[in-house]
Amino acid sequence: xxxxxxxxxxxxxxxxxxxxxxxxxxxxxxxxxxxxxxxxxxxxxxxxxxxxxxxxxxxxxxxxxxxxxxxxxxxxxxxxxxxxxxxxxxxxxxxxxxxxxxxxxxxxxxxxxxxxxxxxxxxxxxxxxxxxxxxxxxxxxxxxxxxxxxxxxxxxxxxxxxxxxxxxxxxxxxxxxxxxxxxxxxxxxxxxxxxxxxxxxxxxxxxxxxxxxxxxxxxxxxxxxxxxxxxxxxxxxxxxxxxxxx
Amino acid sequence: xxxxxxxxxxxxxxxxxxxxxxxxxxxxxxxxxxxxxxxxxxxxxxxxxxxxxxxxxxxxxxxxxxxxxxxxxxxxxxxxxxxxxxxxxxxxxxxxxxxxxxxxxxxxxxxxxxxxxxxxxxxxxxxxxxxxxxxxxxxxxxxxxxxxxxxxxxxxxxxxxxxxxxxxxxxxxxxxxxxxxxxxxxxxxxxxxxxxxxxxxxxxxxxxxxxxxxxxxxxxxxxxxxxxxxxxxxxxxxxxxxxxxx
DNA sequence: TCACCATAGCGCACGGTGTACGCATCGGCG
DNA sequence: CGCCGATGCGTACACCGTGCGCTATGGTGA
Numbered sequence: 439x440x441x442x443x444x445x446x447x448x449x450x451x452x453x454x455x456x457x458x459x460x461x462x463x464x465x466x467x468x469x470x471x472x473x474x475x476x477x478x479x480x481x482x483x484x485x486x487x488x489x490x491x492x493x494x495x496x497x498x499x500x501x502x503x504x505x506x507x508x509x510x511x512x513x514x515x516x517x518x519x520x521x522x523x524x525x526x527x528x529x530x531x532x533x534x535x536x537x538x539x540x541x542x543x544x545x546x547x548x549x550x551x552x553x554x555x556x557x558x559x560x561x562x563x564x565x566x567x568x569x570x571x572x573x574x575x576x577x578x579x580x581x582x583x584x585x586x587x588x589x590x591x592x593x594x595x596x597x598x599x600x601x602x603x604x605x606x607x608x609x610x611x612x613x614x615x616x617x618x619x620x621x622x623x624x625x626x627x628x629x630x631x632x633x634x635x636x637x638x639x640x641x642x643x644x645x646x647x648x649x650x651x652x653x654x655x656x657x658x659x660x661x662x663x664x665x666x667x668x669x670x671x672x673x674x675x676x677x678x679x680x681x682x683x684x
Numbered sequence: 685x686x687x688x689x690x691x692x693x694x695x696x697x698x699x700x701x702x703x704x705x706x707x708x709x710x711x712x713x714x715x716x717x718x719x720x721x722x723x724x725x726x727x728x729x730x731x732x733x734x735x736x737x738x739x740x741x742x743x744x745x746x747x748x749x750x751x752x753x754x755x756x757x758x759x760x761x762x763x764x765x766x767x768x769x770x771x772x773x774x775x776x777x778x779x780x781x782x783x784x785x786x787x788x789x790x791x792x793x794x795x796x797x798x799x800x801x802x803x804x805x806x807x808x809x810x811x812x813x814x815x816x817x818x819x820x821x822x823x824x825x826x827x828x829x830x831x832x833x834x835x836x837x838x839x840x841x842x843x844x845x846x847x848x849x850x851x852x853x854x855x856x857x858x859x860x861x862x863x864x865x866x867x868x869x870x871x872x873x874x875x876x877x878x879x880x881x882x883x884x885x886x887x888x889x890x891x892x893x894x895x896x897x898x899x900x901x902x903x904x905x906x907x908x909x910x911x912x913x914x915x916x917x918x919x920x921x922x923x924x925x926x927x928x929x930x
Numbered sequence: 931t932c933a934c935c936a937t938a939g940c941g942c943a944c945g946g947t948g949t950a951c952g953c954a955t956c957g958g959c960g
Numbered sequence: 961c962g963c964c965g966a967t968g969c970g971t972a973c974a975c976c977g978t979g980c981g982c983t984a985t986g987g988t989g990a
Contacts, residue, residue: 462938484976497978498939506977554803557851563859563874566881569888576887588910590891594852595845595911602848603840605803613809628809635812641822642815645836664834665841672918708968730947743949744968752948931990938985947976956967 462494464502468512472549475513479612480551510555515565517549523574531582532670538575539600539666546604553608556601583677592673599669603662621654708740710748714758718795721759725858726797756801761811763798766791769820777828778916784821785846785912792850799854802847829923838919845915849908867900 470492475483485506489496503509522541526534546552572593579589617624629646633639649657716738721729731752735742749755768787772780792798818839825835863870875892879885895903 485978486976495940496976497941497980500978501938557800557802557855559855569878569882569885573882573885573888576891580887586887586890587894589887591907591910592914594849594907595914598848598852598911599841599845599915600848602844602846602851605848606840606844609803609805632815636815636819639815639819641826641832641835642819644832645822648833661837661840664837665844668838668841668918668922669845669915670918671921672914672916675917675921676914731949732947741969742947743951743970746949747967933990934988936985936987938983940982940984942980942982944979945977948974950973951971952969953971954967954969956965958964958966960961960963 462492462498462502464512467492467499467502467509468516471509471513472516475551476549480554483551507558511559511564514552514555514559515567517545517552518564518571519567520545520548521571523571524578525574526578526581531578532674534578535582535596535670536666538578539596542597542600543604543662546601546608547611550608550612553605553612556605582673583680585680588676592676596666596669599665603665607658607662625654708738708744708748710758713738713745713748713755714762717755717759718762721797722795726800729797753804757805757810760798760801760805761813763791763795764810764817765813766794767817769817770824771820772824772827777824778920780824781828781842781916782912784824785842788843788846789850789853789908792847792854793857796854796858799851799858802851828919829926831926834922838922842912842915845911849911853904853908871900 467488471483471488474488474491484496485499486496489499492499499509503512521538523538524534575597576589576593579592580586582589584592614621614624619627625646629643632642713734717729717734720734720737730742731745732742735745738745745755749758767784769784770780821843822835822839825838826832830838860867860870865873871892875889878888
C-alpha cells in the first residue's frame with residue numbers, strides 16, 4: 439500500500455478520543471454551525487473553522503454530514519423550526535397569517551445569512567421543519583375559506599412576499615454592517631452615487647426627501663406591514679368573490 | 685529584489701499582446717461573464733475560467749474589476765437592464781405593472797444564477813440600470829394615483845413578491861436540472877420524502893393530488909399570476925380608499 | 931476471556947479558489 | 961527619440977471542500 443503515512447501511534451490518542459463532550463453528532467454539528475453563522479456570517483463558515491469550534495478535525499464532520507451543501511440544507515431547515523405558526527383556531531385568519539409572516543421575517547433578520555443561501559437551497563427540497571410549518575400554515579388558509587386548489591397558491595404567494603422583502607432587508611443590513619457607516623451616511627452615499635450615475639431621478643429623490651429624518655428601522659417595519667396589508671386585502675377580495683359565487 | 689522570477693522575455697510576447705480582439709475592458713468582461721453564467725451556472729464562474737474564455741490570464745481581469753464581488757454586482761446590474769418597464773402612458777396601471785412584473789420574472793428565469801447571488805448583492809447597492817428601472821417603475825405607481833410617500837412602498841412590495849416567487853422557482857428548476865430526473869419523478873420523490881419524514885400531511889397531500897397530471901410549467905405561470913392578481917387587487921382597494929377620502 | 935468488527939475521528943494530500951505583487955510590454959506623448 | 965502611464969501576465973500564498981486509508985474505540989458473539 440503506497441498511500442498514507444501511519445498516524446502517530448501516540449499515548450495521546452486515548453485522551454483525544456475520550457472526550458468529555460457528548461461526541462460529534464449531526465445535531466451538535468448543525469447547532470454549532472448556526473451559532474457560527476450567527477456570530478460571524480456566511481463567509482466564515484468552513485468545514486475547518488466549524489471543526490475547530492467542535493474540537494474536531496475538518497474531515498471528521500463528514501461522518502455525520504455528506505457535504506457542505508447538505509450541511510447548509512440542514513442548517514436552513516433548523517432555523518425554519520424557529521418559526522411560530524399559530525394553529526389559527528379562534529383568531530381571525532388575517533391575524534394568524536400576519537403573526538406567521540412576522541415570525542418568518544423575524545427569523546430571517548435574526549439569522550441574516552439565510553438570505554445568502556436561499557437561492558441555492560430553494561424551498562422545495564427542505565426538510566421536516568419546513569414541511570411541518572407548511573402544513574400548519576396551509577391550514578390557516580383552508581380555515582380562512584380558500585378551496586383546496588387555491589389555499590396553497592395563496593400560501594406560496596404570501597411566503598414569496600415575506601421572503602423577497604426580508605431577504606432584501608437582510609442584504610441591506612449586512613451591507614450597512616460591512617460599511618461601518620451610520621445608516622444616515624450610507625443612505626446619503628447611496629443616493630449621491632445614484633444621482634451621479636443616472637441624473638434626473640425626481641421620483642426617487644422625492645421619496646428620499648420624504649423619508650429623511652425618520653427612524654429607518656421603523657420605516658422598514660412599516661414598509662413590510664404595508665405590503666402585507668395590501669396583500670391580505672387582495673386575498674380578502676378573492677374570498678368575498680368566492681363566497682358570493684356559492 | 686527577492687521576489688518573483690523574471691517572466692520569459694520571449695519572442696511570443698509581441699504576438700500575445702497584439703490581439704485581434706478589442707482588448708480587455710470592463711464591458712467585455714461583464715458580457716462574457718453573463719454568457720458563462722448562462723451556459724454553465726454560478727459555480728462555473730471563476731476568475732480563471734472567465735479569463736480563459738477571454739483569452740487572458742485570471743489576474744488580468746483585476747485591471748478592470750476590483751474583485752469578484754464587484755464583478756457580480758456589475759453582472760447583476762447588467763441583466764437588470766434587460767427588464768422592460770413600460771412608460772405607462774395610455775395603458776391602465778394594472779396592465780403596465782403586470783407587464784413589468786412579468787418582464788422581471790422572465791429575466792430571472794432566463795438567468796437563473798441571479799437567484800443564487802441576490803442575497804449577497806441585495807437590491808440597494810445596485811448600479812445605474814436598476815436605478816433607472818426603479819425610477820421608471822415608480823412613475824407607474826404615481827400615475828396610478830399613489831401619493832409620493834406610498835408609491836415607493838407599493839413598488840418595493842411588488843418587486844419583493846416577484847423576486848421571492850421567481851427566486852424559488854429558479855432554485856426549483858435548477859434542482860430539477862441537477863437531478864436529471866423528469867419533473868414528474870422529482871415531484872413524486874419529494875412528496876415521498878416529505879411524507880416519510882413527517883407523516884400525516886393531509887393538506888399538502890390534497891394539493892399534490894389536485895395538481896397531479898397538470899402541466900407543471902403552466903402551473904407555475906398560473907401560480908405567479910394568481911399571486912400578482914391578489915396583490916394588485918389589494919393595491920386597488922387602497923387606491924379606492926385614498927380616492928374616497930379626498 | 932478473547933477475537934472480531936462496525937463506527938468515529940484524524941492526518942495527509944489533491945486540485946481548485948481569490949487575489950497581492952512586481953515585471954514586461956505596449957501605445958501615445960513630449 | 962525617450963519617456964511614462966496603462967495594461968497584461970506569471971508567480972505565489974493562504975485557504976477551501978473533500979477522498980482516502982489509517983487507528984483507536986466500544987460493543988458483540990464464541
